Amino acid sequence: MENCNLVILDFETSGLSPALGDRAIEIGAVKIRNGQVIETFQSLMDPGFKVSHFIQDYTGITNQMLAKAPPCEVVMEQFSKFISGQPLAAHKASFDSRFLDAELNRLGRAHTERFACTMLTARRVFPAAPDHKLGTLVDYLGINLSGHAHRALADAEAAGELWFRMLAEIRTTFRLQSIPFDLMQRLGRIPKNAVPAFLAEQAKQRAR
């Protein structure tokens, strides 16, 4: 099964924009091989300043917890090795990609891995969902959260299960058994009304 080799990650951060000085405060990720989670990564990281009450309330991550955590640079060095060479995915990938870029840039590194967005793909695979927030999709699909929502590993695991559910939906609806990473990535970028024709064509090509 070439369809499930990737790392799905989630950052908790001090805010929305690394350009305004926001930093990562937690990273969680699941490594997927052959349709199964084979390894996880989770760590808090100290950004070097106190985060707002809003962020502490939103994530449950307190300044006391961050004061005991290793600095961002140490954690990101380890995480860089964890993801090395793997295709990546995240829910709202543009957000996590920006923080990944910003934190790796501080180490003089860059990530070149392909990056898929589970939110953009979910909008096309589950168009009838009430909305496409991760929490809503977790409820809509009956996914069991392993921990608290808005903690990095629990959200990464939820996004991983969402990835599996999307694969299952595509297999069932379009009889498409082989679903490579690239197809999932492309699916998030095509016009919504072109999705059925796109997947039908993919199934036809693979049946040849």
Add this chain to the structure above:
DNA sequence: TGCCAGGCCCTCTTTAGGGCCTT
């Protein structure tokens, strides 16, 4: 006191605007 970004997507669009999402 109250707000901050950014990219995608849809449409009553394209000479634009606003909602969705992420923390």
